[in-house]
Amino acid sequence: MRPQSDENKARESAWAKPVDKMKVTGLPAGAVNLNVNGRRPVGPLQGFGQMWQKTYRVSLAGADVTPVQVIKTWKESFASFWPKGNQFYTPLTGIQPGDVAVLNLAGPGGMTAPGGLPVISTGVMVIFADETSFCFMTPQGHMFAGMITFSAVEESGSTVVQVQALIRANDPLYELTFRLGVGHKMEDEFWRQTLEALAAHFGLQVAVQKQLTLVDPRMQWSEAKNIWLNAGIRTALNTPLALARKLFSRQA
Numbered sequence: 001m002r003p004q005s006d007e008n009k010a011r012e013s014a015w016a017k018p019v020d021k022m023k024v025t026g027l028p029a030g031a032v033n034l035n036v037n038g039r040r041p042v043g044p045l046q047g048f049g050q051m052w053q054k055t056y057r058v059s060l061a062g063a064d065v066t067p068v069q070v071i072k073t074w075k076e077s078f079a080s081f082w083p084k085g086n087q088f089y090t091p092l093t094g095i096q097p098g099d100v101a102v103l104n105l106a107g108p109g110g111m112t113a114p115g116g117l118p119v120i121s122t123g124v125m126v127i128f129a130d131e132t133s134f135c136f137m138t139p140q141g142h143m144f145a146g147m148i149t150f151s152a153v154e155e156s157g158s159t160v161v162q163v164q165a166l167i168r169a170n171d172p173l174y175e176l177t178f179r180l181g182v183g184h185k186m187e188d189e190f191w192r193q194t195l196e197a198l199a200a201h202f203g204l205q206v207a208v209q210k211q212l213t214l215v216d217p218r219m220q221w222s223e224a225k226n227i228w229l230n231a232g233i234r235t236a237l238n239t240p241l242a243l244a245r246k247l248f249s250r251q252a
Contacts, residue, residue, distance in 0.1 A: 014130040016098035022125055022139050024100050026091035033102050034238055035231040036123035039139035047145030047168025048223040049175030051216035056163045056191040057209045059155075063202040067132045067152035067159050074150065074161075074198060075134065081197040083190055085110035087118070095134055099126045108186060113236075115243045122231040124148075138170075141229035143183070145170045161198060163191050166215070171227035175219065184212075 021038050044051050060070070074081070075095040079088035085106030091099055104118035113119055120143070124136035133151035138144050146167030152159055169175035169183065177183035192208045199206050227233075 010130070014097060014128055016125065016127045019098075019125075022100045022123065024102055024123065027089050027102055031087070031089040031102050032104050032118050032121045032235075032242065034121035035141045035229070035234055036100060036102055036121075036139055039123075039141060039229070041125050041127070041137040042140055042142075042145040042170070043137065044146040044166050044168045046223060046226075048171050048220055048226055049169030049178060050214060050219065051166070051168045053213040053215050054165045054167070054187065054191075055211040055213075056188075056195055057160060057211075058162075058195040058199050058206055059158055059160050060199060060202055060204060060206070061158035063159070063199075063204055065159055065202055067154055070152040070159055070161055070198075070202075071132050071134070071150075073201065074152075075129070077201075081194050081201070083110060083193045085112055086190075095126055095129055097126055097129050100124070101126070101136075108182075113239050115239075117239055117242055118235060120232045121235045121238075138167075140170070140226065141231040141234065142170055143174050143231070144168065145223075145226075161195060163195065168216075168220075170223075171230055172224050173227055173230060173232075 019041070021040055022036055024033055024037050027033055078095060082088060087104040089102040089104070100123055102121065102123045105120040105122070106112050107119040111119065122142045123139055125139070126134060127137045127147070128135040132153065133149060135147055135149040137147050144165070144167035146165060148163065148165045150163055152161045169178050174183065188210060192210070195208045
């Protein structure tokens with residue numbers, strides 16, 4: 001067993017240093033980098049809509065794999081487990097505390113914008129990462145204000161993998177999609193497919209368990225102004241310009 005001081009140091013190094021604004025570095029060519037640089041990371045207290053805790057779990061019973069091995073694989077190939085049309089771009093360091101990733105997200109059914117461009121370009125910041133878990137915080141303008149934690153533990157001799165989100169819709173428009181059921185359905189389907197793909201990587205076809213808890217039914221009207229930074233709206237407004245850039249770059 002390591003001395004307690006080493007344990008404390010390891011725990012401290014797993015946390016990102018606090019930042020006022022996110023900064024994107026080291027992205028590959030082709031990533032649409034919008035609505036991330038200069039944005040503040042925001043937790044559920046800064047969101048507009050109802051606060052939800054959403055938990056998705058899958059047991060890898062039958063697979064000879066430890067929680068540490070699962071998280072290592074998940075970090076190294078995180079984007080490969082996402083549903084079709086969605087991209088997760090990280091710096092060369094991968095998923096490390098303090099890293100900022102750019103997300104290029106598709107619409108329902110993997111639908112993209114014209115020219116294969118994302119429907120929403122946003123990002124996340126890695127606020128914690130160790131051998132058995134890692135956690136993202138969202139920026140201003142993201143669909144959610146909150147944190148999403150990915151973890152693996154051993155239960156009854158098997159490794160259990162979990163995605164748990166503590167989130168609020170960031171603005172009234174995003175909240176409307178949740179009230180209509182569209183937002184919840186898309187979020188649930190996204191993580192169901194992700195965990196099924198992760199399980200398939202280890203040779204398993206298993207059902208994903210889901211638990212939704214309404215933590216706070218109130219809306220925070222003081223945060224309605226968040227709509228000014230809505231990443232979906234800003235990505236849509238940028239799409240014609242991005243298409244023009246792609247067209248002229250091909251001609252050149």
